[in-house]
Amino acid sequence: MEAVIEVPEINTHGGGKDLSLEGIDFISGGDQYLTFCLCQEHYGVDILSVTEIRGWEEPTLIPNSPEYVKGVINLRGVIVPILDLRIRFHIGEADYKPTTVVIVLAVKSEQASASCTMGFVVDAVSDVLNAESDDIKVAPSFGGLIEPNYIQGLVNVGADVVTLLNVDQLVQLDEEGVTNE
Amino acid sequence: MSIDLQQFHQVFFEESYEGLDAMEQALLAVSDQEEADPELINTIFRSAHSIKGGSATLGFPEIASFTHVLETLLDEVREGKRELTPEGVELFLQSCDAMRGMIACLENNTPIDTNESKPLLDAFEAMLANAPGADQGGAPEEGIAKAEDAVAQTFFGSDGGGEPPEDGPKQWKIIFKPEPQILLTGNEPIRIFRELEGLGELSVTAKTDEIPEFQQLTLDECFISWEILLTTESDKEEIESAFDWVLDECELSIEEVSSASASVSENAEQAPASAPVPTSAESENTAESAPAPETKPAPAPEAAAKPAPAKKPAAKASGGESAQSGATSIRVGIDKVDNLINLVGELVITQSMLSELGNNFDLEKLERLSHGLEQLKQNTRELQENVMRIRMLPISFAFNRFPRMIRDLSNKTGKKVELVLMGEHTELDKTVMEQIGDPLVHLVRNAVDHGLEMPDDRVAAGKDETGKIVLAAEHKGGNIVIEISDDGRGMDAEKILGKAREKGIVSAEQELSDQEIYELIFEPGFSTAAEVSDLSGRGVGMDVVRRNIKSLGGRIEIESEMGKGSCIRVHLPLTLAILDGQLVRVGNEVFIVPLVAIVESLQIKPDLVNRVSGNMELYRLREDNVPIIPIYREFNINADNTDLDNALLVVVEGEGSKIGLLVDDLLAQQQVVIKSLESNYRRVDGISGATILGDGSVALILDIPGLISSASQNRRRPQGVRAA
Known part of the structure; x- marks a missing residue:
């Protein structure tokens, strides 16, 4: 089940650090987002930080880790942690179906020069969304289960609402990840 | 160009x-x-x-x-x-x-x-x-002269003299007579000639008749002049531009000659094709860009x-230090590289053998297949070892700075010091070497400053006036042990303890063994020197030394005897990249126990298990009582076997104490490549890293010292609630 299902054309981290820096600037302007579903809800992440989409495979457990950290996998010689967004955001049941995929994101963290690569388990990948910055609406501050700092904004797509996630925040699991346990 | x-x-x-x-x-x-x-x-x-x-x-x-x-x-x-x-x-x-x-x-x-x-x-x-x-260094001058000849010869090649000039290219005769001090200003005639060569066909004759008698020759003056014949399409200005930097330091004439009357230097020796490049033009590749701003004439001294x-x-x-961040390179002995090439050759042969086998395979060839696979395994292992060896450098790279340092120290302190280096050829991973340098410097400096006595005191104590510092390195198991010993006054355990009590590091009633007392010198803010001298009290402290060594996965030991001297032993892993590991299974998970940490693996005999102080289980291993740490409980995972009877126990040792790890099964022993968990995730307690097994899955490497210390902490507090 290791087959890579779909690889977007854009590879932000292939061409050296300059390119990926550009990518991040680009993001703040707002352009394309990869959308996926978690149960009935639609979410989007910046497509420039997506390095690949993989099929689900059983990862190696990490002892004493938070529940949403499923473990680590070997991604071509690199040890990559796998996080389940459904558990993290308390959305629906975390069961692993054939459509379950792992979106691998690479984010350049502020302090470290190297980028941080993590995989996120989602129910399915749906679409690539074009969103101008005008289209992105501020998320209303009602009592959702996702902490507001993870949310970049909302975009209306037809009848659906896509929640754009803040990729930089997603990979920042270290501090609260430990205490949440 | x-x-x-x-x-x-x-x-x-x-x-x-x-x-x-x-x-x-x-x-x-x-x-x-x-x-x-x-x-x-x-x-x-x-x-x-x-x-x-x-x-x-x-x-x-x-x-x-x-x-x-x-x-x-x-x-x-x-x-x-x-x-x-x-x-x-x-x-x-x-x-x-x-x-x-x-x-x-x-x-x-x-x-x-x-x-x-x-x-x-x-x-x-x-x-x-x-x-x-007067200076008589004629040699370099001659060297240059010769080189010029050689250059002339090389440029001229074997075409013989004077090809008839065609319509386009004209032939120029250039007489270049530099002033004697031209070399002083960093100008190298060879560079000019190279530039001219770029314009066309060149032939240079050196006129050596003005070179004075050997006795009068001055090392850094130039007495040679040159006659240059250049066939080129360029005009006079372009030729002149080659001399731009030296125009005011030479006599220069550039004339057009009409026909092929150009003569080749008769006296130019027939230089061999591979004319020896003079040392002064060593960086020959760089020499061609004379007009580039970098090479503008060097100001006078x-x-x-x-x-x-x-x-x-x-x-x-x-x-x-700050310069270290850039790309570094490593020098590798040619024998190591040759070895690698041989091994790769063998690997290729094995590969082609195997692929031929695979082309039309039947069961009769099974034996050959398993033989081939065995060979492949052998090849890969050797290749891996040799590749790792490239990173290994003899420790003399770290030791070499000490003779100079000891000399300076002995000048500064007035102590007489003899330095003995042993085992300089012991090889060590380059990364480890780079990080061990500063701690070693500190330890050696301490040995001279605090360890050795002044010559008078030494004589009074009945010792040789000259103190001795021994730096020795040797391989021991998977470790390298570096020993820094002196024959000085040794450490005063009483004094150290007194100081520690005074500073409140140790409470008054606490009794410590000598070894524990010596360990105190690694505490932050601890200094036994009566006064802070120029040598100690600056740079890294002993606590930093210990921290550095620990971060490399090493440890440090002290032995000392009053009046006889001290000995500090640093144990370091040979390499940070590869580890010999024992694979163990707990439930569905595979963990790796570093082989160096394992004392023995045994099957638990129920009558040797003792339960003490509430919930702790000890296993009697000969005289020792070893606490049993069930990995499943430590890591909150499911195990096949939670019963102690007849279970497998892996006894490991770290930082002086032993624990027994309860595992479900012992699997293979193999070398594993250490991968970082932290780069994409974070540190995990009890885990030192991860690796990738043969089937592509990830296995975690146990951090034995970490497990031991967390086990001893757990022991103090009552067994906590276990999460599912």
């Missing part, structure tokens, strides 16, 4: 550092000898000479002019015209430091600080001024020596 000289800078820096190291070692060796060994002097001279050559070509006039003076002096020594006095050696040693500083400045792109080199330069010039007789408005301490202190 300008070449970006920048690309050569890093190489120049590295070579210069190496040259300076070689120079320093040779100087130290010379200072130990009655009669200076000419080979050593030559080594020193060669180092200085290459640095000068490189720096002049790359446009570092400060270094070029400094080394030039150095070289002149050294040349006199080499010629036997001058004695190398101890003061001279000291000056040369200082100049090594000064040059290191200058190169470090260049590396960091900071302005060169000449405060340090200026007094040295003055001292050298003073030495030169009362030189015994006096100008360069003008103190630049730079801050001395900053430049000096930051020198070595």
Whole structure:
């Protein structure tokens, strides 16, 4: 089940650090987002930080880790942690179906020069969304289960609402990840 | 055809550092000898000479002019015209430091600080001024002359003289007669000739008739003039531009000659095709871009020596370390590379053998297949070992700085010190080596400063006046052990304990063993020196030493006897990248226990298990009682077997204590490549890293010292609630 299902054309981290820096600037302007579903809800992440989409495979457990950290996998010689967004955001049941995929994101963290690569388990990948910055609406501050700092904004797509996630925040699991346990 | 000289800078820096190291070692060796060994002097001279050559070509006039003076002096020594006095050696040693500083400045792109080199330069010039007789260094001059001939010959090739000029190209006759001091300003005629060569076909004749008698020859003056025949389409201006930098320092005439009357230098010797390149033109690749700004004529030495408005301490202190961030390279012995190539060759053969087998496989070939796979395994393992060996350097790289340091220390303290180095060929991973350097320096400095007594005291104590410091390295299991021992006064356990009580590190009623007391010196803020001297109390403290060594996965041990001396042992892993591991299974998970940590693996005999102090289980292993740590409980995972009876116990040792890990099954032993968990995730307690197994899955490597310390903490608090 290791087959890579779909690889977007854009590879932000292939061409050296300059390119990926550009990518991040680009993001703040707002352009394309990869959308996926978690149960009935639609979410989007910046497509420039997506390095690949993989099929689900059983990862190696990490002892004493938070529940949403499923473990680590070997991604071509690199040890990559796998996080389940459904558990993290308390959305629906975390069961692993054939459509379950792992979106691998690479984010350049502020302090470290190297980028941080993590995989996120989602129910399915749906679409690539074009969103101008005008289209992105501020998320209303009602009592959702996702902490507001993870949310970049909302975009209306037809009848659906896509929640754009803040990729930089997603990979920042270290501090609260430990205490949440 | 300008070449970006920048690309050569890093190489120049590295070579210069190496040259300076070689120079320093040779100087130290010379200072130990009655009669200076000419080979050593030559080594020193060669180092200085290459640095000068490189720096002049790359446009570092400060270094070029400094080394030039150095070289002149050294040349006199080499010629036997001058004695190398101890003061001279000291000056040369200082100049090594000064040059290191200058190169470090260049590396960091900071302005060169000449405060340090200026007094040295003055001292050298003073030495030169009362030189015994005129310089007679004819050799370099001749070298250049020869080289010029060789160049002429090479450029001219075997075409013979004078091809008839065609319509386009014209033939020019250039007479180039530089003034004697041209070499001093960093101009190299060879470079001009190279540039001319780019314009067309070139033939150069050196006129050597003005070279004075050997006795009157001055080392750094140029007495040669050249007659150049150039066939080119370029006009006079372009030719002239090659001489731009030297126009006011030479006589130059450029004339057009009509026909093929050009004569080839008859006296030019038939140089072999591979004409030896003179050392002064060593960086030949870089030489061709004469008009590039980098190679503008170097200012005369006096100008360069003008103190630049730079801050001395900053430049000096930051020198070595801050430069480390750039790309580093490693020198590998050719035998190691040959070995690798052989192994790769074997691997290719095995591969083709196997693929042939696979093409039409039937069961009869099964034996050959398993044989081939065995061979493949052997090949890969050897290849892996050899690749790892590339990273291994003899520890002499770290030890080499100590003779100089001991010399300086003994000058400063007035103590007589003899340094004995042992096991310098012990090999160690480069990364480990780089990080162990500073802690070692600190330990050696401590040994001299605190360990050894003053000569008088030593004599009074019935010891030899000269103190002895032994630096020894050896392999022990998967570790390298570096031992720093002295025959000084030893450590006073009472005094250390007193100090520790005074500082509140140890409470008054606490009783400690000697070993525990010695460990106290690694506590932050602990210093036993009665007064802070110049040598100790600066730089890294002992706590930093211990932290550095621990971060490398090593440990440190102290032995000491009052009046006899102390011995500090540093245990370090050989490499940080590969580890011999025992694979163990707990439930569905596979973990790796570092093989070096394993004492033994055994099946639990129920009657040897004792339950003490509530919930703790001890296993009686001969005389020891080993606490049993069930991995499933430690990591909150499911195990097949939670019953102690007949279960498998892996007894591991770390930091002096043993624990028994309860596992479900023992799997294979294999070498694993250590991968970082932290780069994408974070540190996990009890786990030191991860690796990838043969089937592509990830397995975690157990952190034995971490498990031991967390186990001992768990023991203190009552067994906590277990999460599912």
